[in-house]
Amino acid sequence: MSEVPRSAETTAAGVRKPTLELLTAARALGEPAAVVFGDASDQVVAQLAEYGATKVYAVGSPDMQAFLSLPKAEAVVQIAQASNPVAILVTSGPEGKDVAARVAVRLNAGIIPDATKVSVDGGTVSAVQTVFAGRFQATSQVLRAPAVVTMRPNATSAEAAPASASASSRSMWPSATQPGCQGRLPRAQGLQRGPNSPMPRWSSPGAVASARKMASASSRKTADALGAAVGASRTVTDQHWAPHELQVGQTGKTVALVYLAAGISGAIQHRAGMQSSKTIVVVNKDAKAPLFQIADFGVVGDLHAVLPASSTRSPGAGADRPDALTPPEH
Amino acid sequence: MKIVVLVKYVPEPTATWKFAPDLTVDRAGVEGRLSELDEYAVEQATRLAESGAADEVVFLTVGPAKATEGLRKALAIGGTSAVHVVDDAIHGSCALGTSLVLAKALEKIGYDLVLTGMASTDAELSVVPSMVADRLGANQATFAGELSVDGSTVSIRRDTDVASERVSVSLPAVVSVTDQTGEARYPAFKAIMGAKKKPIQTMSLADLGVDAAQVGWSGASSKVVDVSPTPARTAGTIVNDDGTGAAQLADFLAGRGFI
DSSP states (O other), X not given: OOEEEEEEOEETTEEOHHHHHHHHHHHTTSEEEEEEESOOOHHHHHHHHHTTXXXXXXXXXXXXXXXXXXXXHHHHHHHHHXXXXXXXXXXXXXXXXXXXXXXXXXHTOOEEEEEEEEEEETTEEEEEEEETTTTEEEEEEESSSSEEEEEOTTSSOOOOXXXXXXXXXXXXXXXXXXXXXGGGOOOEEEEEEEXXXXXXXXXXXXXXXXXXXXXXXXXXXXXXXXXXXXXXXXHHHHTTSSOXXXXXXXTSBOOOSEEEEEXXXXXXXXXXXXXXXXXXXXXXXXXXXXXXXXXXEEEESOHHHHHXXXXXXXXXXXXXXXXXXXXXXX | OEEEEEOOEEEOTTSOOOBOTTSSBOOSSSOEEEOHHHHHHHHHHHHHHHTTSOSEEEEXXXXXXXXXXXXXXXXXXXXXXXXXXXXXXXXXXXHHHHHHHHHXXXXXXXOSEEEEESSOTTTOOOOHHHHHHHXXXXXXXXXXXXXXXXXXXXXXXXXXXXXXXXXXXXSSEEEEEOGGGOOOOOOOHHHHHHHTTSOEEEEOHHHHTOOGGGSHHHHOSEEEEEEEEOOOOOOOEEEEOSSOHHHHHHHXXXXXXXX
């Protein structure tokens, strides 16, 4: 059995979209199993099954969400040792990277972070990464199984399985915080989490980014109309016109399904962050702005005129299109 | 407190990067520099030394002979000494191999706090800090946007997709920092000259007790089989706003199903 456990992120409101993308990608590799940290409610199991999970491992107590990476990595390692998967897929992000790194060390397994595609051929897993600030696509083969792959959110689209596996089985996995691992946990003495609001929901498929303070307000309105996240160029965040968390770039946030650049000319680092977006829209007064060269649609004009007018065209748009641009549950 | 900062010598981001025939990054044929993302870690270590929280700062790099230039840059910003692990057998190492060499070197050097950038600007993997922490059995706090040390506790703030987290861990710990922690200072001429007098110790795999078969090509857990330039995005429809720009934009977005 080529079982593919992948770690599922859930919230009180359900399964997050990047997790459904992982399940979609995992179906191409084998029979997907999902690992849920915390409470695997019937609703969560049903949703995972809809996207192809044939087995759900529920790990530990609801407190699991409050721990750092170590107990999660430990649980994934135990599940992998018991089920011998061809690959372990995790969503890219601070926690996903930490978990994947530890899993790879403990299994002495090949790791490919930030993949945009993953495939298997004759039992060997390959994945594609965008490297050198977006300038090259590198395909890597994993030489020591299981392949540990972190996938960029929005790189693949989540699609429900053709034949929904309603018979998904749920098995409780003993929490890695149980005795036996105590000596190595939990490491963090204090972990406080607060909502990022009004920070962006970067798993949301759209992003509207702006380069100047004045543009930020217009961008925010447009983003609201699209149900998209707001981003900013480095100029904006360095001047504290917007929180640093909003910065798009090599060290910031990345791929979106639709990326609307408002008044951004497109420094190389900014392009590195956004050029893998599926659709790029540019609004800029300067017809020579480099971003126009990679835009699917561009308007040479004043963003303060164009953006408000275009967003009034779509009041409350997206509300009836959950797959298009509704922000995911927090 | 003794801080060891992990730094990497990377190809200059603005240079034309190439791949060697073996599909590794061509590091010989391109201008290099200290990874900008590691400079933030160098800066944080220097500030901790200035505040009296750290009494020793050592820079550690793994890389070819030229990587010494990166260490000199770090030493111009701050620090007391540096260690350069250089061995031909390391060429071709994957993240697992690199983290093994770093962990062994750290055990040899000794540390209370290990600082590094959130990623290298060449490979951009962001997994080596966690791997090093796992191998050392040290505490870990990654992607720090803010960092402070109080006694034997290091506290950070990090922003994930869904939450802003404040994490405190006790030393010894591995902490990776983002560019939010603050720009590195520009070293003065005197500091650049002074850096040349600071000691750089060279170590080989044999010095660290690492079997060459565990690293480099022989130990690699993954290999790059193909690299190709990202297909150039071609410009689509560009319109001049003659008053209908907004409507045309809305039509485009609607046509793609976005609104």
